[in-house]
Each structure stands twice: as C-alpha cells, then as structure tokens.
Amino acid sequence: MRRWEEAIRQVTPYVPGEQPGGENLIKLNTNENPYPPSPAVRSLLKEMDGGNLRKYPDPASAELIEALGERYGLGTDRIFVGVGSDDVLALCFLTFFNSGRPVLFPDITYSFYKVWAELFGVPYETPALDGEFCIRAADYVKENGGVIFPNPNAPTGLYLPLAQVEEIVKANQDSVVIVDEAYVDFAGDGEGMKAAEGTSAVRLLEKYDNLLVVQTFSKSRSLAGLRIGFAMGSSRLIRALNDVKYSFNSYTMNMPSQLLGAASVRDEAYFKETVARIKATRENAKARFRHLGFSFPDSQANFLFVSHPKVQAKMLFEALKRERIYVRYFDAPRLENYLRVTIGTDEEMERLFEFLEAYLKEG
C-alpha cells in the first residue's frame, strides 16, 4: 500500500437501487413517480435558451424559492433549496447538530441519517419503532442534540399523525426538529385516514421556530432527474443553512433545475391530479395485496412495504426480477421478509398482480 492510500477516508460504499435498462420492464424499485412532470415543465424545457447556460446560475435560486413561497404561503426568507433532499438533509446535520448531545432518529428509517451523523461526527441514538413499525412520540422526549424522522416513515410508509409530530416538536424546543416529508404529498385518503388528515407539518411552522420541514421534487413532482429538495422553517434556521452552504459552495443548483422546478410548482392542478391518481392506485393495490394474503403497514406514501406469510421475500424478489419487474429488497434485521413496492401506473400494477396471482397459485 502506498503511503497516500493510508490517508484515504474509510467508508462503507453505498450501493444504490438498481437502474436496470432496456424496454418492457416495470420499475417499482426507487419510488419514482410513474407519471411525467407537468406539461408546463416539458414545454419550458423546449423553450429554454441554451445560450444562457454560459452564465453561473443564480446562487440564491430566487425564482424557485419565490414559486415555493407562493405555494406554501411562506416568505422567501423561510425557504432553502438544495440538490435533492439528500443534499439539504446532509447540510442540516452539518449546520444544526453541533451540540455534542446525541441526535435522535428511529432505528428503522431512511438509511442515510446514520451515514451523515458518522460523516460529521454527530453522536446519535436510535429509538426502536414499536411492534407495528410505529414511531413512539414519547421516545423523543429526552435530552438530545436534535431530532429527525421521515413522515411518512421509510420504508414502512407509515404516517405519524400531526398531533404526535407536534408533541415531539413542542417537547424539544431546545433542539432543532427536522421532519423529512419526502412522501407527505401522498398521505391522506388512505384506509385509515380521512383526506383532511393528510397534512404536512408546514402548518406547525407558525408556532415553532425550531421546526424544519424538508421536502423533495423527486416523488410527488416527478422530477427525480433534476435533483431538487427544499427546507422550510423559521428565518433563523434558513439563514443558518444559507450561511453554511455559501461558506463552502455557492453554486450548486443548476439553471435548468431552478427554472423547471419553478414551473412545476406553479402547475398546482397537474400536481393534484397525478398525486390523486397515485393515491387511488395505492388504495387499490392494498386491496389486491391483502386479497393475495400479503400483510403490510398502512402506507401513506407512494410505495407499499409488503410481506407474505408463505413466501420468502428474497425468493419473490428474484422471481419478480426474472419477469423484469423490479422492486426493492432490504437484507436487514426485521426487514428481511418484506419487499418495498413503488406504486406505478394502474397498468404496471395490473401486470405485477397478474404475476403474483400465478406465482402464489403455483407455490
């Protein structure tokens, strides 16, 4: 080994979900939206002036932030944008979690929280989900250096009612509490929820200046290919994020993302329509999975986390793959007999269920 190799940072490389290529495959493995982005996005792409790409993008992403401010009823000093919500969340760890006290997040949750904590030397504790995969708000009422959890949680899809989110925020006014709402637009209208209940913690922002709500354009807005995430919070929190971000990289959000992202936010009708379609497909899928003997948490996201009492998840994963139907399998304790299945179009789900029916009949 060369001496310079000894100074290379040691990491466990992450293996991203497969991005299989080719035609006639059904890709239900990365929680992408099955519908294209708004027609307004697609036509703006055609009209965009490529000559302008010679210039640096607006470091403040003003147009995108203004569109988000109008959409969420917040001042532009209360919104921060980044290159996907991973970029925003990693920056939050760096910016807010420097107390030396442990940050709290669930034991089963988005796998990157632990990675960022380790990257930035942030101590952490991981309270266990209960037997039904639910977050117990009481576990987050203790001395800590910050709290972060997704709502709905991943990979379960379970939504924590807003009253319990508020309980956590209220009990932690000495800490920054981050609610990672990558999937929140799909919450509501579920079997266990009324439409009006499917709500973001954005409405709590008026009451709590220690709350940060993070969302993404990758799921409900069909723009995973552009890498856009954003945070909403008090102007003090947003200023801190901007200060840290500008201190080491001023230009991250590129010009197409800023302009196309803004166009997406301004087409509320299309957004509502596609989200409603995915929710309807999800509720139908729940009935179909249940009919086939699967069990699953009552997901409020654009995926279901399903388990079958008679079929090993890993075997089913492999069988689906042979049919060119891609879902996600996690080889981890408590998760190893589940598959995470993204909600596709009705046609894609139909093909999935046709295969499952035949497969389970044979087995």
Place this chain on the structure above:
Amino acid sequence: MRRWEEAIRQVTPYVPGEQPGGENLIKLNTNENPYPPSPAVRSLLKEMDGGNLRKYPDPASAELIEALGERYGLGTDRIFVGVGSDDVLALCFLTFFNSGRPVLFPDITYSFYKVWAELFGVPYETPALDGEFCIRAADYVKENGGVIFPNPNAPTGLYLPLAQVEEIVKANQDSVVIVDEAYVDFAGDGEGMKAAEGTSAVRLLEKYDNLLVVQTFSKSRSLAGLRIGFAMGSSRLIRALNDVKYSFNSYTMNMPSQLLGAASVRDEAYFKETVARIKATRENAKARFRHLGFSFPDSQANFLFVSHPKVQAKMLFEALKRERIYVRYFDAPRLENYLRVTIGTDEEMERLFEFLEAYLKEG
C-alpha cells in the same frame, strides 16, 4: 438566544461575486465564457425528453464519463464527475487529506481551499508566492499530507510550466497532489509561451498514480449554468472518490447536466474555436492594458489581473461599475491594488478600453 442556536455551526459566510441584472451591462467579474455553449448542446436541449425527468439520473453519470474518457484518452475508471469543480474539490479534501499532516497550497490562490480544509478539520500551510506572484516548486518539497494548487493560478492567471508541476508531483509520491486546472484550456499561445507548451498535467497521469487533475465545464466549455466539474487520475484515486461520494449522496449530477455535458465534450471543433477566440482577445487586451500603463502577471487564463500605478484599484472598480462594467476587486493584502478582469468578447473589451482611455486622460 435559544439553546438550539448555540449548536448552529459558526461560519464566515462567503459573498459570491455580484450577479447584476438588466440590459446593456458588461459582466467581466466571474470568469464566465462570453460565448454560448456548443450548438450541439443548444439543439439537444430542445430535443430532450422532459418526460424522462421523472426518473433518477444515472448515479454513475456513464454517458458523460464516456465522452470525457474518449476526449482525454482515459478509461472510464479514471474519471470522476461532480456538481461543479467546487463539489469535486471539496470531496477531494474529505477523501484524501486525512493523514493529520498539513496540506500545502499557495498563500494567494483560490479562496475555497482554506474553507474546505477548515470545514473538514484538515491542517494546512500556505507557502508564499514569490514577488512576481509565482509558485516556487521548491516550497512543496517537504513533509506534507497533500498538495493542491490551481494551474493557471487564481487570481493571477500565471501558468506553472509542466516541468515544475512534475517536479512537485515527483517529489511528493507519499501524498496526493491535486492540480486544479479550471483555466488550463486557455493556457498557451501567450506572449511568453508557445502553443505547444499550453498543456494540462493530464499527460503526467501515465507516470504518477498519486496525481489528480481537476477541470470544469464552467469556463472553456461555456456551461457554468449546468455545474459540472471532473477529476482525472489513477483508478485507485477515482475509486476512493466514488466510494466516499456514494457513501453519503448517490444522486447529485442531474439528468440535463449529464446529457448536455456529454454533447459539449463531443463538439471538439467548437471548443477549439471559442477557446482560440478568447486567447486572441486576451493577447490583444494585454497590449491595450500595457499601452494604458497597467501592469499584470502574464495570464494564461480567461482573465487578466491588472494594476495601475496612478489609479487606486478600488476607485477604478467603482468608476467601472457606474458605467455598468463589472470586474472583480479583492480587498486583501497584496491584492488590494489589482482588478481581475474576465476576457469578454472583442466588442465588450473595446467598450472597456474606450472607458479606460477616457478615464485615465481625465485623471
């Protein structure tokens, strides 16, 4: 102050160069290319399928890396791409500079090296440039935890001949040596250099596996708006960058950047033509500045770093701004009587010189 505010990371926020808006201004302050990107980029933008944006981009950026591999005669395992060269360079600090020994970079150089060293807790030393603003290769022959310098250097524009770059790389085979070539495509054809001398350290890669060469699409490729930077080195160095990058953020380079960037690399003729125009304009600008009494290092970049014996740089900066001609002023020791002037089109430079002639006559 709320208790959570105490845990916010303390930083000195960076103030990016002005991005003035409006018509009829001459923007020579951020080293952008005055020419639009290749027509191939602009037409691909029109043809791009917006529907595809619903999917995550290729985390490996294969198409872009293949185009770069063909262009530079390197295997795809020897190229890494990131969201602008700032993203690539910051990741290099995180990945390679963990020995505890000080990293070396010049005292007058790109201001972010110091920022990233402090961000990641990397000790550093800053050997002084000589009286003519030159890097002294001998200063980099000592115990260290890594070496990084731009070539040409910023904000001087001075190019360190390849023989001296090799001297530094050769003397430091226990360290990773990073040559930051943001401006290298503009080197050569200058007053003090023959065309054939204007060369990248890429040609040293075959001999040294501890060398990393970093370049950007923001200057010579007219794509600052897309945020694309890249590193070239031994497969061991590139694998380390990929491991660290994937360990905490898999999807950073968005789909338009990957596709449009590749189209840019494949249009070598346009690249050569616009770079040659900028070099010709620069050499003409040197003669004009000299004629007006300015002095400057013999820049091999797309900017000149000029000083006038009779006019305070700051006053001239303000006077130019009133004319809506924007250049860059650095309020720092040894730099405070210089202005950094980006090479624009011939027409833009003509307007600059007309103003300077009149201004100096009055003064």
